[in-house]
Amino acid sequence: MKKKDKIKIVSLFSGCGGLDLGFMGGFDFMGKSYPELPTEIIFANDFDIDAVTCYNSNPLLIKKNHSKCLLKDIRSVDVEEIPDFDILLAGFPCQPFSNAGNRKGVHDDNGRGTLFEECERILKSKIQKGRRPKAFVFENVRGILSSKMPSGITVPQEIKNRMEGMGYNVAMQLVCAKDYGVPQSRYRVLIIGTDYNFPIFDFNEMTNVVLEKNIPSFHQGNYEKLLVGSVLQNLNGISGSEHWGYTTATQYMVDMIGSCKAGKEYLSFFAKPFHITEIPQITTEGKSWKDIPAEKLPPRFKKIYDNPKKYHAPKFYRRFALGEINGTITASAQPENCGITHPIENRRYTVREIARIQSFPDKYHFDSIPLQSRYKVIGNAVPPVLGWVIASALIKTINRYGIHK
Numbered sequence: 001m002k003k004k005d006k007i008k009i010v011s012l013f014s015g016c017g018g019l020d021l022g023f024m025g026g027f028d029f030m031g032k033s034y035p036e037l038p039t040e041i042i043f044a045n046d047f048d049i050d051a052v053t054c055y056n057s058n059p060l061l062i063k064k065n066h067s068k069c070l071l072k073d074i075r076s077v078d079v080e081e082i083p084d085f086d087i088l089l090a091g092f093p094c095q096p097f098s099n100a101g102n103r104k105g106v107h108d109d110n111g112r113g114t115l116f117e118e119c120e121r122i123l124k125s126k127i128q129k130g131r132r133p134k135a136f137v138f139e140n141v142r143g144i145l146s147s148k149m150p151s152g153i154t155v156p157q158e159i160k161n162r163m164e165g166m167g168y169n170v171a172m173q174l175v176c177a178k179d180y181g182v183p184q185s186r187y188r189v190l191i192i193g194t195d196y197n198f199p200i201f202d203f204n205e206m207t208n209v210v211l212e213k214n215i216p217s218f219h220q221g222n223y224e225k226l227l228v229g230s231v232l233q234n235l236n237g238i239s240g241s242e243h244w245g246y247t248t249a250t251q252y253m254v255d256m257i258g259s260c261k262a263g264k265e266y267l268s269f270f271a272k273p274f275h276i277t278e279i280p281q282i283t284t285e286g287k288s289w290k291d292i293p294a295e296k297l298p299p300r301f302k303k304i305y306d307n308p309k310k311y312h313a314p315k316f317y318r319r320f321a322l323g324e325i326n327g328t329i330t331a332s333a334q335p336e337n338c339g340i341t342h343p344i345e346n347r348r349y350t351v352r353e354i355a356r357i358q359s360f361p362d363k364y365h366f367d368s369i370p371l372q373s374r375y376k377v378i379g380n381a382v383p384p385v386l387g388w389v390i391a392s393a394l395i396k397t398i399n400r401y402g403i404h405k
Contacts, residue, residue, distance in 0.1 A: 007037075007395065010085040010133075011044040012119060013092050014069050016054040016366070016377040017061045018358065019139065020044060022387015023089065027060060027361040030183075030225050032215070034388045037395065042083045044069040050373035051380070057368040060361070074118045079125040087394070088136040090119045091382050116159055120166075127166060134198065134398050136163070137390060138191040139382055142174055145189060159191055168193035169200035178325050179219040180210055181385040182359045183226040186328045188382075190390065198398050205393035215389065218325060221276065228343055229270030229283065229322030231356045238362050240352030244371050249298075250335060251346070253317055256292045260321040260343040261285050267344075270322060283323030286343070288315040319343060326357050331379035338379075354378050359385035 026036035055069040177186040192201040262283040304311040327339035366374040
């Protein structure tokens with residue numbers, strides 16, 4: 001496809017580039033190819049120096065980009081700095097809405113809860129100048145569904161109302177990444193808008209892409225490649241083998257919980273072709289703090305243990321087994337609130353292991369930033385494979401009527 005025919009994309013809150021890579025395509029993951037898409041990223045932006053450094057050091061992104069990711073607070077970016085575009089991508093900060101945070105929502109102390117208004121500002125300016133973008137994709141944590149504006153309506157409904165007021169058809173849905181080729185039970189809200197001249201986005205198109213391309217999917221039942229045991233195969237010689245150590249207190253908890261019942265001897269099972277019905281039961285038995293004998297629990301957990309109804313007995317320090325799909329990887333990478341501990345070894349997953357759980361290709365590098373920051377940017381990212389499925393489905397939708405109509 002000629003350069004002039006490519007769909008032009010502007011990416012805000014780009015992070016280390018997960019969603020952007022997905023919208024570009026041209027990468028492999030877990031033995032499957034995700035072909036290059038007819039797109040080009042013409043502008044990318046983030047305010048986090050680690051994320052921007054990581055983004056700009058990856059040839060998979062930069063070799064196809066017009067320019068590098070801009071390190072700047074979007075609130076200080078003039079619309080004239082942003083070229084005209086077809087699709088806007090924005091995974092605006094999730095911390096104000098995340099269950100792993102303090103959930104201040106639109107009342108966030110740093111003003112992050114209303115950064116979607118920057119997307120509105122940019123879209124509105126382009127429309128006023130007769131350069132209406134064709135579509136947008138907003139992504140956020142599911143906690144946003146219950147976050148409310150001062151008026152009392154939910155944040156997603158407020159976004160929908162504002163975007164419809166600018167002439168966009170808006171579709172919203174809570175999706176789980178494991179249904180779209182990502183080896184992780186990661187729930188995210190997608191808000192996708194298309195110009196009123198195009199049909200409203202149908203989320204069934206994402207399922208159609210999965211079926212057409214035979215992408216592993218929990219929902220479709222062909223999720224062998226999404227299991228932890230599969231993800232941990234063939235890691236020797238690949239960059240990212242370093243891991244961030246635990247504090248003494250955290251290491252104590254991890255050691256007390258112990259390895260999952262299915263040890264190293266079961267890794268070979270996942271190295272060869274198998275059907276999901278053949279998985280040994282023992283490989284599906286994960287662990288958590290509840291596996292620590294009551295008499296050895298620290299005071300905080302003893303309190304929860306003694307009164308499970310009051311505290312809902314949450315599964316802190318969750319440890320996913322080889323035959324399970326890993327839970328959400330968060331930016332904090334703390335075992336207390338996410339499945340970040342290796343199923344067999346008493347340590348945090350390595351950088352490469354969590355990158356795989358987030359569906360980053362093995363050629364994607366993170367070593368240009370400090371070790372702890374690598375966990376942060378990977379945990380904050382949109383999984384590239386999920387991005388590729390979204391992009392493929394959206395491009396189908398707008399191409400039915402012609403992107404340059």
